[in-house]
Amino acid sequence: MRETYHEQLDQILVELERMTRSVSTAVRRSTSALLTADLGTAEEVIAADAQLDISGEGVEAKVFDLMARQAPVANELRMLVAALRMVADLERMGDLAAHVSKIARLRYPAPAIPAELQSVVADMGRVAERMVNQAGDVIQTRDVGAAYRLESTDDEMDKLRSNQFRLMMDDSWPHGVEVAVDIALLGRYYERIADHAVSMARRVIFLVTGELPAPQ
Amino acid sequence: MRETYHEQLDQILVELERMTRSVSTAVRRSTSALLTADLGTAEEVIAADAQLDISGEGVEAKVFDLMARQAPVANELRMLVAALRMVADLERMGDLAAHVSKIARLRYPAPAIPAELQSVVADMGRVAERMVNQAGDVIQTRDVGAAYRLESTDDEMDKLRSNQFRLMMDDSWPHGVEVAVDIALLGRYYERIADHAVSMARRVIFLVTGELPAPQ
Numbered sequence: 001m002r003e004t005y006h007e008q009l010d011q012i013l014v015e016l017e018r019m020t021r022s023v024s025t026a027v028r029r030s031t032s033a034l035l036t037a038d039l040g041t042a043e044e045v046i047a048a049d050a051q052l053d054i055s056g057e058g059v060e061a062k063v064f065d066l067m068a069r070q071a072p073v074a075n076e077l078r079m080l081v082a083a084l085r086m087v088a089d090l091e092r093m094g095d096l097a098a099h100v101s102k103i104a105r106l107r108y109p110a111p112a113i114p115a116e117l118q119s120v121v122a123d124m125g126r127v128a129e130r131m132v133n134q135a136g137d138v139i140q141t142r143d144v145g146a147a148y149r150l151e152s153t154d155d156e157m158d159k160l161r162s163n164q165f166r167l168m169m170d171d172s173w174p175h176g177v178e179v180a181v182d183i184a185l186l187g188r189y190y191e192r193i194a195d196h197a198v199s200m201a202r203r204v205i206f207l208v209t210g211e212l213p214a215p216q
Numbered sequence: 217m218r219e220t221y222h223e224q225l226d227q228i229l230v231e232l233e234r235m236t237r238s239v240s241t242a243v244r245r246s247t248s249a250l251l252t253a254d255l256g257t258a259e260e261v262i263a264a265d266a267q268l269d270i271s272g273e274g275v276e277a278k279v280f281d282l283m284a285r286q287a288p289v290a291n292e293l294r295m296l297v298a299a300l301r302m303v304a305d306l307e308r309m310g311d312l313a314a315h316v317s318k319i320a321r322l323r324y325p326a327p328a329i330p331a332e333l334q335s336v337v338a339d340m341g342r343v344a345e346r347m348v349n350q351a352g353d354v355i356q357t358r359d360v361g362a363a364y365r366l367e368s369t370d371d372e373m374d375k376l377r378s379n380q381f382r383l384m385m386d387d388s389w390p391h392g393v394e395v396a397v398d399i400a401l402l403g404r405y406y407e408r409i410a411d412h413a414v415s416m417a418r419r420v421i422f423l424v425t426g427e428l429p430a431p432q
Contacts, residue, residue, distance in 0.1 A: 028340070054347055060297075064293065064294075064297060066356075067283065067293055067297075068289045068290070068293055071287035071308055074285045076282070077283055077284055078280075081276075081280060081283075081300065084297065084300055085300070085304065109415060144358060165397075168393055168394075168397060169393065169394055169397075176393075177384055177385065177389055177392075177393055177396040178272065178385055180393040180396060180397055181381075181385075181400040182386060182395060184397040184400055184401060185400060185401075188401060188404060204285065
């Protein structure tokens with residue numbers, strides 16, 4: 001019975017990791033849909049978000065069930081509480097990936113991003129996807145070093161976003177208001193995905209070390 | 217002992233409601249700082265956000281402690297799990313209110329919002345503040361009807377945001393890219409504050425009725 005309980009605890013982490021990989025796929029496909037004005041892929045990412053919410057509810061139900069039946073304390077309770085927060089992070093990351101696809105859909109059949117700005121958006125998408133995968137690795141390996149490295153990847157994201165603002169605020173910006181607003185919101189979505197990845201890594205650090213890293 | 221336990225459960229709701237009022241104040245003061253280019257108030261809202269995070273950690277610690285010592289099941293466990301999610305909502309709403317103040321600070325001493333757009337932003341600020349207060353009322357009264365009414369206030373927010381986009385995307389928009397980007401991000405912040413208020417109300421509906429309302 002005790003072993004089954006621990007298997008169930010492990011299973012929750014396995015499912016969180018699996019959700020993380022789904023989010024990573026959603027981020028990659030959304031960025032691709034945005035850059036290639038691919039409506040079909042955009043629609044698929046938006047539809048897949050509902051599936052992620054269902055997975056999240058499933059994990060929440062399992063956590064609730066373990067809390068109710070096993071009366072966990074100390075580390076096990078801490079793990080379950082962290083799992084609830086991570087599920088919330090993952091559901092939100094899925095929403096944000098879908099928001100990227102919604103901008104692709106809104107501008108279709110035109111591409112939302114002018115050719116000369118594609119690399120700026122592609123870089124943000126790539127860093128966000130990498131961070132989500134790193135968060136998945138951290139859940140899988142409980143590697144505190146890797147969790148801390150995620151925060152330095154987040155610095156890359158911050159630089160990309162500053163760079164993006166500099167481009168838009170330049171008096172010679174030729175792309176008009178609509179593109180600027182789309183890019184500002186896309187930047188915000190990718191930045192938030194990155195923030196949630198960092199937040200997940202910080203929860204793993206707390207689970208492993210018992211100490212919460214200083215706020216970013 | 218049993219009574220003390222229930223007093224502690226009630227106390228958690230009291231603290232959540234108190235945090236909600238602090239967020240409401242932060243939203244109101246941030247909007248005011250933004251519209252009057254008031255750097256002092258902006259700085260105070262930004263500084264006060266740290267206090268809100270400390271309150272949130274305090275509530276989380278109490279929830280954790282009750283879970284560990286009382287082994288709650290059924291409704292009491294559900295309430296504690298909901299409290300964890302609401303704390304996360306409130307911390308995030310506080311961050312978003314601070315983001316509004318950060319835009320005021322970034323543009324200071326210039327006002328971030330041109331005179332003819334002030335009413336658009338003021339309306340969003342007012343609706344967001346009202347929704348946060350309604351969420352506080354819902355926590356205090358457990359009034360399911362009021363919780364449902366919050367969703368219709370959210371429709372007002374959606375209309376304000378669509379209206380804002382229409383203004384910006386008009387070819388005759390005279391305010392340039394910087395103002396458009398600021399307003400798009402501000403709109404996003406207020407909309408997210410509103411979303412979190414709705415999310416809190418939905419959790420109360422679930423606690424009272426045992427059923428989760430259909431997704432928005």
